[in-house]
Amino acid sequence: xxxxxxxxxxxxxxxxxxxxxxxxxxxxxxxxxxxxxxxxxxxxxxxxxxxxxxxxxxxxxxxxxxxxxxxxxxxxxxxxxxxxxxxxxxxxxxxxxxxxxxxxxxxxxxxxxxxxxxxxxxxxxxxxxxxxxxxxxxxxxxxxxxxxxxxxxxxxxxxxxxxxxxxxxxxxxxxxxxxxxxxxxxxxxxxxxxxxxxxxxxxxxxxxxxxxxxxxxxxxxxxxxxxxxxxxxxxxxxxxxxxxxxxx
Amino acid sequence: xxxxxxxxxxxxxxxxxxxxxxxxxxxxxxxxxxxxxxxxxxxxxxxxxxxxxxxxxxxxxxxxxxxxxxxxxxxxxxxxxxxxxxxxxxxxxxxxxxxxxxxxxxxxxxxx
Numbered sequence: 001x002x003x004x005x006x007x008x009x010x011x012x013x014x015x016x017x018x019x020x021x022x023x024x025x026x027x028x029x030x031x032x033x034x035x036x037x038x039x040x041x042x043x044x045x046x047x048x049x050x051x052x053x054x055x056x057x058x059x060x061x062x063x064x065x066x067x068x069x070x071x072x073x074x075x076x077x078x079x080x081x082x083x084x085x086x087x088x089x090x091x092x093x094x095x096x097x098x099x100x101x102x103x104x105x106x107x108x109x110x111x112x113x114x115x116x117x118x119x120x121x122x123x124x125x126x127x128x129x130x131x132x133x134x135x136x137x138x139x140x141x142x143x144x145x146x147x148x149x150x151x152x153x154x155x156x157x158x159x160x161x162x163x164x165x166x167x168x169x170x171x172x173x174x175x176x177x178x179x180x181x182x183x184x185x186x187x188x189x190x191x192x193x194x195x196x197x198x199x200x201x202x203x204x205x206x207x208x209x210x211x212x213x214x215x216x217x218x219x220x221x222x223x224x225x226x227x228x229x230x231x232x233x234x235x236x237x238x239x240x241x242x243x244x245x246x247x248x
Numbered sequence: 249x250x251x252x253x254x255x256x257x258x259x260x261x262x263x264x265x266x267x268x269x270x271x272x273x274x275x276x277x278x279x280x281x282x283x284x285x286x287x288x289x290x291x292x293x294x295x296x297x298x299x300x301x302x303x304x305x306x307x308x309x310x311x312x313x314x315x316x317x318x319x320x321x322x323x324x325x326x327x328x329x330x331x332x333x334x335x336x337x338x339x340x341x342x343x344x345x346x347x348x349x350x351x352x353x354x355x356x357x358x359x360x
Binding site for chain 1: 271292293294295296298299302303306307310
């Protein structure tokens, strides 16, 4: 796999896996309106994943976007671990979404300056969607954090539990450095300051306490995942694997 | 096992009852193009104005319907009641001169 393909695949996988997680809310949202909102966000992410996987398959030449989504095993996925975490209760999902949205809003903004025209175009298109997602999730963080004593307690707990998965956003490995040097990739470390500002502003409005950066989970850049990813793939890939080449 | 709801985790069930009981109803108006009037399209449930706007966007503009959305709390809408229908609307029935049917339209005039 060449560098550009792998770099693109990482971005695609996070969108794909989080999209799948959000799709699990379909028909189970706390209200009809919220059910549709979460499904909409899920579909947006699926669209982003699709564009990126199409690009990967074009670079690769041997496979298709579907092939990449449905025929790879756990260790061949490079999504952030935060994207595969269980939905939990609504507050857990909202916190996960907020941390991810605030990161991707910054990441795609930088990626839109990429000298790779396709990545830049996909980033530009995605930013509009992500800004909307961020508005949705940050409003909910404030609503729950600054809601009742119980809702504040619950979402603070969600935040504390998930915090250790945010370290991966800002990692730079050999491939990242190479792509950055080629003016294709993004300097993830550089995003940290803006991300801290965005998240702090929302935490303050939401009366939430920012957790300390303690031990951070890592590994997704090498295809190492939590136990959740295997379970996701067994559902997501079941039909294409059981009935190869099935058509609608 | 009954209606399947007991299979959902407890907090979700609690949320469900709470939301559907407490959420306010908002009326949604959408302007399809700049310059046209906002048209009533339906309503949404929401806890506050940002949420009402977002829910309206998600529910009513999925197919590129609009360029602007208004949301108004339903309780702020003042409506005439069905009992008033006669006194409100009947008197205009026999006043045909209020309709512009007594003019000869010039050939060039369109859209009237």
